[in-house]
Each structure stands twice: as structure tokens, then as C-alpha cells.
Amino acid sequence: MSAPEVYTPDPLQVSQAALAKVKSLVEEEGNPDLMLRVYVTGGGCSGFQYGFTFDEALAEDDTIVDRDGVKVVLDAMSYPYLAGSQVDYQEGLQGARFVVNNPNATTTCGCGSSFSV
Numbered sequence: 795m796s797a798p799e800v801y802t803p804d805p806l807q808v809s810q811a812a813l814a815k816v817k818s819l820v821e822e823e824g825n826p827d828l829m830l831r832v833y834v835t836g837g838g839c840s841g842f843q844y845g846f847t848f849d850e851a852l853a854e855d856d857t858i859v860d861r862d863g864v865k866v867v868l869d870a871m872s873y874p875y876l877a878g879s880q881v882d883y884q885e886g887l888q889g890a891r892f893v894v895n896n897p898n899a900t901t902t903c904g905c906g907s908s909f910s911v
Contacts (some may be wrong), residue, residue, distance in 0.1 A: 797826065805873060806859050807880040808866055812892060815883040816864045825850065829858070829865035832881055832894070834872040842875065846892045 808816075812830075821829045827850040837843050852858070855870035868876055879896040 804859050805857055805877045808859060808861050808864070809880060809882040812881045812883040813862055813864050814849055814881060815892070817862075819848070820864075823848070829867045830881075830892075831867045831869070832872070832876060832892075834875045843848060844894045846848070 796844065816830045820826065828848045829852075831845075831847045831849040833845045833847075834842050835845055849867060851873075852867065853869060857865045857868045857873055859868070866881060875898060876894065876896065878898065879894050882893050882895060884891060884893055
């Protein structure tokens with residue numbers, strides 16, 4: 795008898811808008827090895843802030859979320875702060891940007907780029 799399969803949700807959800815934007819930016823660069831790295835650093839008006847960068851290198855303890863050929867990477871330090879979050883891409887009055895909808899945040903700043911837990 796085999797063990798039952800256990801459903802393990804992705805540590806990070808990525809919206810269709812974010813997937814499309816990452817895919818388009820990677821195509822513009824002409825480097826299919828680029829991945830969107832989402833991370834957390836200290837600072838911002840609420841204590842932590844989100845960061846986004848494109849990277850082609852992986853650390854041994856990185857977590858990769860692969861959706862439709864788009865890779866999003868989390869480093870080990872940021873993982874606990876971002877687990878269960880969703881990365882989205884929005885265009886609006888504040889400009890075009892990636893945003894994180896984070897259920898772990900207890901407070902956020904007005905612009906949504908910093909948070910506390």
C-alpha cells in the first residue's frame with residue numbers, strides 16, 4: 795500500500811498579471827535564465843520592506859516557484875515572512891509596480907511597500 799499524497803501549497807502565489815509582466819521583461823532582456831527574486835529587508839516605515847530584482851543565480855537554500863515557465867525565487871531569510879503571500883503586478887495612479895499581498899503582515903504602510911509582523 796502506498797502512502798497517500800500530501801498536498802503542499804506553493805509558498806508564494808503569483809498572479810496572472812505578475813506572470814505576464816515577468817515573462818515580458820525576461821523576453822525584452824533576451825535572457826531566459828532570469829528569475830524574479832522577491833525578498834524582504836529591514837527598513838521602511840513599518841519595519842520591513844519588500845524588494846524585487848531579476849537574478850540568474852541561485853543560492854543553495856533558495857526556494858523556486860515555477861509557474862508557466864516563469865520562475866520566482868525566495869531566499870531562506872525572506873521565506874517565513876512571505877509564505878502564503880501573493881505577488882501581483884498593478885498599474886495605477888501610483889505607477890506600475892510589483893506588489894505583495896501578505897497575510898502575515900499585521901500592519902502595512904500607506905504605499906504598501908513596507909510591513910510589520
